[in-house]
Amino acid sequence: MPKTNAFFANNLIQWYLQNKRTLPWRATKDPYRIWLSEIILQQTRVAQGLPYYLKFIEAYPSVKHLADAPESDVLKLWQGLGYYSRARNLHATAKMVANDMNGIFPNNYKELIKLKGVGDYTASAIASICYDHSEAVVDGNVFRVLSRVFSVSTPINSTVGQKEFKKLAQQLIDQKQPGTYNQAIMEFGARYCVPQNPNCDACIFNPHCIAFQTKTVNQLPVKIKAKPIKKRYFNYLVVISKNEKTILQQRLGKGIWHKLYEFPLVETSEKVNAKKLKTLPQFQEYTQNLKFESITLYNDEPITHKLSHQHLITQFWIIETFKEQHDFIPISKITKYAVPVLIENFVSEFFANY
DNA sequence: AAGTCGGGGTC
DNA sequence: GACCCAGACTT
Numbered sequence: 001m002p003k004t005n006a007f008f009a010n011n012l013i014q015w016y017l018q019n020k021r022t023l024p025w026r027a028t029k030d031p032y033r034i035w036l037s038e039i040i041l042q043q044t045r046v047a048q049g050l051p052y053y054l055k056f057i058e059a060y061p062s063v064k065h066l067a068d069a070p071e072s073d074v075l076k077l078w079q080g081l082g083y084y085s086r087a088r089n090l091h092a093t094a095k096m097v098a099n100d101m102n103g104i105f106p107n108n109y110k111e112l113i114k115l116k117g118v119g120d121y122t123a124s125a126i127a128s129i130c131y132d133h134s135e136a137v138v139d140g141n142v143f144r145v146l147s148r149v150f151s152v153s154t155p156i157n158s159t160v161g162q163k164e165f166k167k168l169a170q171q172l173i174d175q176k177q178p179g180t181y182n183q184a185i186m187e188f189g190a191r192y193c194v195p196q197n198p199n200c201d202a203c204i205f206n207p208h209c210i211a212f213q214t215k216t217v218n219q220l221p222v223k224i225k226a227k228p229i230k231k232r233y234f235n236y237l238v239v240i241s242k243n244e245k246t247i248l249q250q251r252l253g254k255g256i257w258h259k260l261y262e263f264p265l266v267e268t269s270e271k272v273n274a275k276k277l278k279t280l281p282q283f284q285e286y287t288q289n290l291k292f293e294s295i296t297l298y299n300d301e302p303i304t305h306k307l308s309h310q311h312l313i314t315q316f317w318i319i320e321t322f323k324e325q326h327d328f329i330p331i332s333k334i335t336k337y338a339v340p341v342l343i344e345n346f347v348s349e350f351f352a353n354y
Numbered sequence: 355a356a357g358t359c360g361g362g363g364t365c
Numbered sequence: 366g367a368c369c370c371a372g373a374c375t376t
Contacts, residue, residue, distance in 0.1 A: 037371085038371065038372095039372095040371095041371040042372045042373075043359090043360085043361095043369090043371085044360090044361085044362090044370060045362075045363070045370050045371090047362090048361075048363080048370085049371085080361075081361075082362085083360055083372085084359080085358095085373075086373085089374090116374095117372095117374090119372060120373090121373085122373085137371075139371045140370060140372085142371090159355065183371085186371050187371090189371090190370085190371075194364095195364085195369060195370090196364070196365060197365080223368090223369095226368095227356095254358090254375095255359085256358085256360075257359095257360085305361095306361085307359085307360055308358095308359075308361080309357085309360095340360085341360080341361065356375100357374100357375080357376075358373100358375075358376095359372105359375100362369100363368105364367100364370105365367090365368090
């Protein structure tokens with residue numbers, strides 16, 4: 001174990017200053033930019049989030065710009081990043097800050113955590129990075145580094161684990177450079193003390209890392225294992241009129257992709273063929289006024305779209321029709337709507353020639 | 355305390 | 366296929 005907390009913090013910061021990546025949000029203490037980056041990076045790798053950060057800063061240079069945008073624009077810009085509640089909460093908080101707080105972000109943990117989409121991690125990150133407050137962050141990297149160095153085997157996704165690691169992190173944080181320290185331990189976890197096959201032999205902490213000394217690095221951190229993945233069967237009705245129009249619907253219930261758009265969806269408990277599909281009440285409801293000309297299956301083999309907790313086994317049914325109704329939109333306008341990646345992939349492939 | 359919420363990278 | 370990612374929110 002590190003001899004002292006100061007030893008741990010000092011070495012971590014020293015390592016960080018020599019090895020950190022140059023990232024746009026590391027060149028500012030503007031709370032708007034720090035907040036935006038932290039929301040984008042929740043459960044998201046830097047490489048995946050970076051282009052979105054740049055797009056958002058360009059489209060919305062200030063919190064007021066973001067607040068003044070329609071939510072549909074924000075969701076469209078967020079398209080493809082996942083966990084869309086982040087985008088909805090981002091916009092709601094931007095409006096709150098711009099309209100009710102005179103455009104000025106709260107400057108302490110207690111007030112920051114009241115913002116929608118801002119939890120313990122993000123409030124600590126903003127408070128430490130922007131305002132030099134001693135608030136320790138605990139993200140996936142911190143869990144991993146601390147569990148190994150101090151050999152803490154409490155499950156990181158248990159309530160007691162969360163508290164224990166938060167307490168430990170708070171004891172270790174550098175009081176003079178809390179923001180730098182927080183970023184240092186996260187960077188170290190992301191780049192060195194990685195989940196699989198970390199290069200422990202070259203690690204600056206290996207004399208002090210209990211997991212390394214006891215050869216238990218590959219057993220830490222401990223996590224209560226997730227329940228099995230659910231399979232769902234999606235049938236999308238891709239209606240195409242003679243005037244090259246189609247139907248999109250907005251998802252408004254609970255569940256995935258709230259407020260995003262998709263083709264009319266018939267979900268079934270198993271894979272269905274055209275004959276079976278036509279007998280389903282929901283299919284008949286969608287198509288009762290269409291008097292469609294033909295229905296053909298686009299993909300012979302269902303497309304399996306994998307989410308973290310469910311697999312969407314998807315068939316796209318092409319339905320040609322003469323009739324059009326008020327809710328038809330030109331196919332060329334599909335790109336204006338925020339859609340899930342599953343839909344985006346199909347659209348870009350199928351409509352490539354339209 | 356357990357479930358839910360995306361998409362992509364890694365091994 | 367399993368695990369993970371600069372977590373937060375709902376039930």
